[in-house]
Amino acid sequence: MEGEEAATRLPEPPPNTEHTQEQPKEDEDGAKAAAAAAAAAAGREELAGTRDAGDSSGPPRCQQLDQDVPRLARGDSFPLKHSNTLTNRQRGNEVSALPATLDTLSIHQLAAQGELSQLKEHLRKGENLVNKPDERGFTPLIWAAAFGEIETVRHLLDWGADPHALAKERESALSLASMGGYTDIVTMLLERNVDINIYDWNGGTPLLYAVRGNHVKCVEALLARGADLTTEADSGYTPMDLAVALGHKKVQQVIENHILKLFQSK
Template identity: 70%
Template sequence: MENRHEESALNHSTTLTNKQRGNEATVRPATLDVLSIHQLSAQGEISQVETHLAKDSFLLNNHDERGFTPLMWAAAFGEIAMVEFLLQKGADPKTLAWERESALSLASAGGFADIVNILLKHDVDIDSYDWNGGTPLLYAVRGNHLKCVEALLRCGADITFEADSGYSPIALAVALGHKKVQKLLEDHILKLFREPV
């Protein structure tokens, strides 16, 4: 009989509750009032960003730990209204992050053609390159973002620039099998040859 009692005790559930384990939430989850201006920009929270800027205008072009500004985060996440708002407030679209990323390269990599077009109107360096030689055009080609490639070509992006990997935009399009982007680049090259010098 004693054996049965021991067996029963061993089979008894040893599952602890969250309270017993000490896993109860002691702090409330992150809310809009505790997010940084960079996080709020990436989420498109214009009213919250405006509140931060009213308290400290220096935050407009402030770099985070990666060197990204609020404008870069908005561009990277496709937050067009935020991009427009930050530019209107005086955000610098020419700023480069610690590894030379730009708002234009981040928008190009994400395929956000509307943002690419907005940034191109602000006299940004269309051929700025980052730590591995990637340009906005190379990122747009890599992502197979046809409308971004069109916008960049229309504004004079350098089609001969090669990343550190050795790929030019056309070679990258061929290697990745992005046929529409490849045709677009080929047509652009032909057009350049036909233009009078």
Template identity: 70%
Template sequence: MEGHNDENVENHSTTLTNKQRGNELTVRPATLDNLSIHQLAAQGEISQMEIHLSKDCSLLNSLDERGCTPLMWAAAFGEILMVERLLEKGADPRTLARERESALSLACAGGFVEIVNILLEHGVDIDSYDWNGGTPLLYAVRGNHLKCVEALLRSGADITFEADSGYSPVALAVALGHKKVQRHLEDHILKMFRGNGS
């Protein structure tokens, strides 16, 4: 996590340095008018998204070059109001991108538990796996997102599913040193065994 923060600091300081040097004057800033519906979804620009959809409703479930929908972008960036609006308008939460990523797995990877809960209420496949062998639960564990792990387990996520690397959710939590997540997964397994024994 520390490395990630350092990277953000470096990127931020580079941006400031470029601005100070005037290097960005040659680059025209993107205006909301020329952003794609996917970019608008990622930025939570609901009113602009509505304008796009009023002109062309097929954009609602349109795929970008990676096969991602506007809903996936909104889920990945934690834009809860955008997620709710897109679903109200009929966005399909079950769509899988080219590498089988789902809105649920993207929300879990980002630790956005409110979005995870909304998507679960819309009947998405809780155990969908992508071409990396990742499931929403594995992404939540990898990101150390305890609340997402709890929400997935409450909704019946498969705790035995292993990634292509051979890691189960518990083994992944152990390997990454995510103690609270590990404890919660182990408690869940114990409850399952007690439930089956009675």
């Protein structure tokens, strides 16, 4: 299908009056290219259909963990993009949105986008706003952790944000930071003595989500702090099971080395 779409997007060449005798050959070549693209697309569709029909090479239930991760990761009903995160920190700015837009954003949106100046102004307007949950139970800290806004996370913690807060489906700042692979935020939260093995409604733990995302450094940090390797998600996968099923070889090596160290220390 991708080949067909690419073929349809190609602009038609302008008429060439000097070499009109070569046009039939170009048409023939174009037809062959389109036919080859269609054949390749059909082959990909057939292969995909074979996998869906029951190819045992992929993890049959690890997709459950992928599908059941907090809807935050898919951006449902929240107009933010992961590709835009960390922009403020990287550029050294505290404000990135247009002034006219800032006034319409909630404290949760400001936290997720890293709008520190405006967020601070909002928090001054009332008590306990720093830990105010939205309709799904996400606090500003959970949003900031989920979108990798490390400076916002640091400031929110200094302003009294609760790192132990859980959303309605037991989502936590630690789990969502682990899902995104934001190791610095994970370390910062662990220094606040959050539950490293906290589980959500899907049975997912920070370590399971870090493994699922193939976040090697994050897995290392969690294991170094004592994350439980035996905890299973509701799908039945342990962290090692999930790493093997997904083919994350570097994560597998990290887990194997950690297990070896545990045995050597006994």
